[in-house]
Amino acid sequence: QKEVEQNSGPLSVPEGAIASLNCTYSDRGSQSFFWYRQYSGKSPELIMFIYSNGDKEDGRFTAQLNKASQYVSLLIRDSQPSDSATYLCAVKVGSSNTGKLIFGQGTTLQVKP
């Protein structure tokens, strides 16, 4: 089992729709979770992080965390063509606040005009 798993997609949604991106992780001790966006040929760009069970909203983005199910998701409301990118879920393993991130393979999102 991979430490962090994502569906590679592509996930295709029409402009204006809600895009739902999912991620599961294997280390129950993980404390913090990050979503990065990566455009083709570019570097990862932080979108959000979450550490408490429940929802965290920032503009059109909502991160959801369920530690019991070891599941984290990212919702993008009112999807725009400019949201088309690969979305990377990252988990900081262990209980320390510092340390490496374990990334999923990423989900490619295509938003069609």
Added chain:
Amino acid sequence: NAGVMQNPRHLVRRRGQEARLRCSPMKGHSHVYWYRQLPEEGLKFMVYLQKENIIDESGMPKERFSAEFPKEGPSILRIQQVVRGDSAAYFCASSSGQGFDTQYFGPGTRLTVL
């Protein structure tokens, strides 16, 4: 504020040569992480450094790869005797070590080995 800086952005080497990749963290950050992204693959952790110390090198290949973060100057990832399989994008991220220690990525160095 300047973000994480990496240079060179593109590097071409022939098999057997050495590659040196540099990373300057964001102002106020003293933690540096190196990740590698092979073509069509995900980001993989390589090494985590603080000033003058290697904290975690569990992702570093055992041979040919080394990293340092001196008291003065940028962090350097060094690859000796490069092979074609080293061709990848190498990203550096930095963090403050505080709070949830969010990591911010530099633009990356694209290494091509001929």
